[in-house]
Amino acid sequence: MREIVMLGTGNAMVTKYYNTCFAIKLPKETFLVDAGGGNGILGQIEKAGIDYVDIHHMFVTHGHTDHVLGVVWIIRKIAALLAASKYTGKLYIYGHAEVISIIKSIAELTLKKKDLQQLDKNIVLTVVSDGEEKDCMDMHITFFDILSTKKQQFGFSAVFADGYKLSCLGDEPYNEHCKDIVVGSDLLMSEAFCLYADRDKFNPYEKHHSTVKEACETVQGLKAKAVVLYHTEDKTYPERKVKYSAEAKQYFRGGIYIPDDLEKIKF
Secondary structure (H helix, E strand, O other): OOEEEEEEOEOOOOOOOOEOEEEEEOOOOEEEEOOOOOOHHHHHHHHOOOOHHHEEEEEOOEOOHHHHHHHHHHHHHHHHHHHOOOOOOOEEEEEOHHHHHHHHHHHHHHOOHHHHOOEOOOEEEEEOOOOOEEEEOOEEEEEEEOOOOOOOEEEEEEEEOOOOEEEEOOOOOOOHHHHHHHOOOOEEEEEOOEOHHHHHHHOHHHHOOOEHHHHHHHHHHOOOOEEEEEOEOOOOOOOHHHHHHHHHOOOOOOEEEOOOOOOEEEO
């Protein structure tokens, strides 16, 4: 059985949700995507029932604080497990050159020497380029640059052995650059900073984000079968699911998921 575990669903400044990050969980392996903004990631992983020994692959979309700072805590945790002989194999952390450099710099500035000794040994920081493909677990992954105007950011599309296609657009609006990679996805993951009705309140465009309406119009145009909306504000808590779903249904005819933190989506 496969599932997405939403470890966090909020934007950078939320307090009622954890920052957006998730895991693709297979029966015996787990693939992490981002880690939020701090050691709260350890609590989310524990609450989700994810075993660290099953985590051998991780992808970091970009270097903003709410996505990258938790990565150092993952490194520290895996390094501790390695030192205690409770983790076997390697942890591969993928990302574009800039974010890998950021992760390495933060690690070197903050981690203990014994933990740093695991970098490039059992914890491998791996640079991926735009359009690069990798076979990982049960997935054939294509990484792509979303051409962000703020900070370089990558998304990815994963095709499973049975042909199921899951794509992640990152946390900024869709860019035509990746159309050929993500079109026709069975499940497409997209940011939606706020409701279109609340756009004047939250100013999503100034932050390079989109609304539920625009995200769903995009997904409809890309012929996706289902959409996951995340990276949201938290002022609509706890009615977010109801309110976002109502707006989404006006612009997208497929499956709609507005997950809460720790919610699991089976696919």
